[in-house]
Amino acid sequence: MTFSVSFFPPESGHVAIRRARLAEQLGFDTFWIPDSHMIWGEPWVLLGAVAANTERIRIGPGVTHPLVRHISVTASAIATLGAMAPGRARLGIGVGSSGPATVGVRRVGAGELEAAIRVIRGLVSGAAVQHEGRPLQITFTPGQNVPISVGAISEHTLRVAGRMADGAIFSGPIDGLGFCLDAVRHGEQAANRPRGSVRVALISPLSIDGDPERAREAVKPVVARTALIWLTLAARRGTIDDADREPWQRLQREYDPYRHMTAEYSHLVEERWLNTFALAGTPDDVLQRCRQAVAAGASEIIVNLLGPDGEAQLRRF
Numbered sequence: 001m002t003f004s005v006s007f008f009p010p011e012s013g014h015v016a017i018r019r020a021r022l023a024e025q026l027g028f029d030t031f032w033i034p035d036s037h038m039i040w041g042e043p044w045v046l047l048g049a050v051a052a053n054t055e056r057i058r059i060g061p062g063v064t065h066p067l068v069r070h071i072s073v074t075a076s077a078i079a080t081l082g083a084m085a086p087g088r089a090r091l092g093i094g095v096g097s098s099g100p101a102t103v104g105v106r107r108v109g110a111g112e113l114e115a116a117i118r119v120i121r122g123l124v125s126g127a128a129v130q131h132e133g134r135p136l137q138i139t140f141t142p143g144q145n146v147p148i149s150v151g152a153i154s155e156h157t158l159r160v161a162g163r164m165a166d167g168a169i170f171s172g173p174i175d176g177l178g179f180c181l182d183a184v185r186h187g188e189q190a191a192n193r194p195r196g197s198v199r200v201a202l203i204s205p206l207s208i209d210g211d212p213e214r215a216r217e218a219v220k221p222v223v224a225r226t227a228l229i230w231l232t233l234a235a236r237r238g239t240i241d242d243a244d245r246e247p248w249q250r251l252q253r254e255y256d257p258y259r260h261m262t263a264e265y266s267h268l269v270e271e272r273w274l275n276t277f278a279l280a281g282t283p284d285d286v287l288q289r290c291r292q293a294v295a296a297g298a299s300e301i302i303v304n305l306l307g308p309d310g311e312a313q314l315r316r317f
Helices: 013-026 043-052 071-084 097-103 110-124 154-166 174-190 212-218 221-236 242-254 263-268 270-275 283-295 310-316
Strands: 004-006 032-033 060-061 093-094 129-131 132-135 148-152 169-170 199-208 280-283 300-305
Touching: 004 013, 013 032, 013 043, 013 310, 032 043, 032 169, 032 300, 043 060, 043 071, 060 199, 071 093, 071 110, 093 110, 110 129, 110 148, 110 154, 110 212, 148 154, 154 169, 154 174, 169 174, 174 199, 174 283, 199 212, 199 221, 199 283, 199 310, 212 221, 212 280, 221 242, 221 263, 221 270, 242 263, 280 283, 300 310
Parallel strands: 004 032, 004 300, 032 060, 060 093, 093 148, 148 169, 169 199, 199 280, 199 300
Antiparallel strands: 129 132
C-alpha cells in the first residue's frame, strides 16, 4: 500500500517545489502534477523544477492526455523527465476532459488512448515506431521503462488500463472500486497478463479538520467535478439514482472548464456526494474512509490537497 499526493490547482513552481519537498520528507510515494491546459501551469515545466529539487519521491503528470500535445511531445517530455530523475518518472494519461475542453479539442476514445499508450511506451523504450504513417524515434536518451498509469473512470478505459498499463487511477466513489477492479482484471485477462499486474489507485480530494463541516466545505470544488463525470456515466448506463438526476443536470448546465474545480460550483454539490467522492472530516472520519478503500482493493491512495493550507493538510494526513 502506498500513499501519494496531488495539489489542485498546482499553483506556482515555487509552491510545487516546496510541497514536493515536504511530501518527500513525509514519506509519500509519488508527487503528481495535474494537467488542465491553459488554466493551470504547464505540468512539464513544473515537473522539471520538482525533479531538480527532490531526490527520492516519484513524479509525473496526473493525468495528461493524447491530443492537446502531440503524443511525440508527451513521449519526449516523460523521457526527459526520466533522464533527469532516473527511476522516479511516472506517466499518468487519460482520455482528456478539462484540458481539451478549454481549447475545443475533443476527448479521445478508449481505442485511441490504447494506441497512444502503445506509441509512447515504444518511443520511451528507444524503439522506432510508426505513427500516422511516419517513423518516429527518440534518440537523445537510452531506452527507459517508465511506469504508465491510466486515469480512468469508465469501463472501457479501465479495461485499457488492464490491457496496457502498470496502474489505473480511479477518481470515482470508494464503493465503486469493485466495479473498477472488475474492469481492470477483465483487461488483464484479455491481454493474457497475470491477475493483479495493474495497481489500482484511488484519487480523492482530502480535507482533515476538527470541524467536519469546514472540511466538507473545502472539498466541494473537486467533488463537483468528480460527481459530474461519474453521474454522467451512470446516466448513460441507466443506473443514475433519481435523487441525483436534477442536481447532475444543473451541474451539466453550469460547468465551465475555464472555472474548473473552483468554489463557484460548491453550492451545487449535494451533501451526500461528499461521503461518496471525498476523504473529508475529522482524522477518524478520514482514517475510516481510507480503510474502506484498502479493503475494497485500492493499492494506492492519492490525496488531492486543496486551498492555501495544503501543506498543513499534508502533515495531518
